[in-house]
Amino acid sequence: MASRVGLIGTIGCLIVMVALLNGASAETYNVGGDMDWSEPPLGEISYRSWAARNAFEIGDVIVFKWNGTHNVAEVTKENYDSCTDTAIGTVQTANPTNFTLTSNATRYFICTISNHCERGQKVTIGIGSDFWSSASSLKYGALSAMAFKNFTTQVAKGSLQMSEDEMFVEVFGPEHHGRVRGYGDGVTPTELWGSSSSSIRDLQRQLKESEEKRKENDADLQRQLKESEEKRKESDAHLKILEAQVNRVESLLALVMKKLSPPELAQSESST
Known part of the structure; x- marks a missing residue:
């Protein structure tokens, strides 16, 4: 009897420790980073790039905050792809709105105001194997190159004021130990010298x-x-x-x- 009580107590301690560890390791993510939850100037690529450079885990909190007229609705993948405003549950209008990641399931969020979703105000949050599978299918390198190209094009046209460092951070996130900056938007040797x-x-x-x-x-x-x-x-x-x-x-x-x-x-x- 005593051994059984001790076993139950040990299990209880383990449960508490796991809960504490999960709580201690949980992160809070502001969707879009400095861009917040808004109509991104580069379209859906902006939120795809932001999500791809973050590693979400169970217990993390996803925060949607915005300026202006917006909302956030969790939808199915089909409704996400088609920007159909049929929400899973209630469309959230409180600013900010928080979602806690409680499982490995990939989750899809859109703004249902006007044509905001069609303009790119949508984000996919994935965890574990689902996340990495979806991230690899997005061909992040191509997406990053596309985003960086869009930035440089807007800067060249004068419609956007942004330095090279600011463009790097916007596309790839803040630099950190182990990251070697290896991007570029200049001419290639073939473009400069020709094909032969x-x-x-x-x-x-x-x-x-x-x-x-x-x-x-x-x-x-x-x-x-x-x-x-x-x-x-x-x-x-x-x-x-x-x-x-x-x-x-x-x-x-x-x-x-x-x-x-x-x-x-x-x-x-x-x-x-």
Whole structure:
């Protein structure tokens, strides 16, 4: 009897310890992170990316909070896919609204206001094997690339103000130990150089031709400068010759004028 009572007590202690451990390990998740529960600018990809980078466990609490006019309804997968507003239970309008994950079942939530669900205000929360199966089927890498591409496109168009670091955190979540940043949205080698090495050779050939053309232009410029200098020297020499000729003509003209002067004027000039 005593051993039986002791066994029951041990089992009771184990139950309490498991409950305490579950309570201690439970996490609270704000759906969407900083985006909260809203119409995401990038559509459904935003909440898929957020859910895929979190590891939900039984006992965790999922918090829906929002600004503006929204609600949250748990629905079946079929209604989730089609955005049919038939809820499992009651559509929740209290802000915030909390849901506790009590089983391994994947759960589906949407906003039933207007066309919010069609615009991407929907999220899938999965636990355990169901979660990892669904996460792998989503091809998270492709989704992340798509989300990052959408961000960069909006930034390029000027419709969104966001730094590269902010885009990384929005798509992949905060950086932490063990995560190596390895994303990018720049051109690929194929996009830059073409599909074969011939494009590289063509570019090298064009570069060489441009360099040779520059050298030819420099040589032509030097030649033109030299020719201009020579012409200037020739002009200066010609000008000096003309000046000498003018001086000679003036001297001859003065001599002729003197010989043609009347005798009286010549005598007057000589007496003077």
